[in-house]
Amino acid sequence: MDNIYAAGDVVQFKNKIEGLWNTAMEQGKIAGANMANDTAIYQSLIPMTVFTAFDMPLFSIGQIDKEPCQHPDCGSETVPYKQVFKENDAVCGAIVFDTVLAAAPYKEAIEQALPITTLMEV
Numbered sequence: 001m002d003n004i005y006a007a008g009d010v011v012q013f014k015n016k017i018e019g020l021w022n023t024a025m026e027q028g029k030i031a032g033a034n035m036a037n038d039t040a041i042y043q044s045l046i047p048m049t050v051f052t053a054f055d056m057p058l059f060s061i062g063q064i065d066k067e068p069c070q071h072p073d074c075g076s077e078t079v080p081y082k083q084v085f086k087e088n089d090a091v092c093g094a095i096v097f098d099t100v101l102a103a104a105p106y107k108e109a110i111e112q113a114l115p116i117t118t119l120m121e122v
């Protein structure tokens with residue numbers, strides 16, 4: 001649609017409202033560039049949420065509505081809790097009770113669609 005720009009929580013992208021601040025910021029940059037006659041195209045970011053309650057940090061990253069990995073190293077029996085999700089045996093998401101500093105290997109595995117075995121010793 002010509003001359004209509006949007007970013008953030010009002011945006012539906014690929015039938016989904018992402019509703020996260022990092023996507024809102026990226027969409028804002030893309031919308032701003034296009035408003036200034038640049039040509040920029042928004043690509044989906046890996047969604048990530050970070051949370052701390054009662055001194056318990058946790059984060060989620062990627063798609064967490066896919067198949068849960070059942071392996072003892074990345075399944076829900078891990079202590080502290082961690083659940084990795086897979087799609088076609090590649091890592092696609094995770095929920096981890098840890099600080100965001102621990103997110104790097106998950107992000108890399110999701111970005112590169114690495115096999116689930118990559119995270120067995122994380």
Ligand SMILES: Cc1cc2nc3c(=O)[nH]c(=O)nc-3n(C[C@H](O)[C@H](O)[C@H](O)COP(=O)(O)OP(=O)(O)OC[C@H]3O[C@@H](n4cnc5c(N)ncnc54)[C@H](O)[C@@H]3O)c2cc1C
Binds near residue numbers: 018022048050051
């Ligand atoms: C409780 C909570 C926790 C969240 N936690 C996370 C998280 O851990 N990680 C994460 O990535 N995302 C989180 N989010 C989502 C994230 O905050 C939003 O996706 C992001 O802020 C969207 O940015 P936005 O610019 O679209 O909207 P907003 O940040 O809501 O900005 C909209 C602005 O417009 C202003 N406004 C509204 N109406 C008018 C008006 N008529 N005139 C002028 N100004 C107006 C509002 O006051 C507001 O400042 C959380 C959201 C909530 C509510």
